[in-house]
Amino acid sequence: MLTTVSLTVAALVFAGGVITASVNARIQEVARRADRLDRKLDLIMAHLGISEPEPAGLNRVRFLLRDGRKIEAIKVYRELTGEGLKESKDAVEKLSH
Structure with a gap:
């Protein structure tokens, strides 16, 4: 058995x-x-x-960057675009320059 x-x-x-x-x-x-x-x-x-086209809501990401809240900006970018963490981090870093 x-x-x-x-x-x-x-x-x-x-x-x-x-x-x-x-x-x-x-x-x-x-x-x-x-x-x-x-x-x-x-x-x-x-x-x-x-x-x-630029994703809608990107002004919020720019505002967070200007306010020194980079990690939060990356999170918002991910929510807006559906991109992965690395892609979002790279895009937000590009926006910050």
Whole structure:
């Protein structure tokens, strides 16, 4: 009985690992496709001379920077744009110069 339970648990763990690996592979594939589309869109925008519009609410980020509240400015930038921490930090640092 214990052997049957052990084998069942092992099979479930193995199946979970296979499913997780499959899902991770699909997520990576979708991320690669999104990156390629993003690069293509950037090329099209550059070719047409279109720049990305400034996110609404950026004046609040500038105000926080002027007030010396850089970390809060980064948090607000992340909320406004949905960007990651590094991208937001880089963008806020660019704004501060």
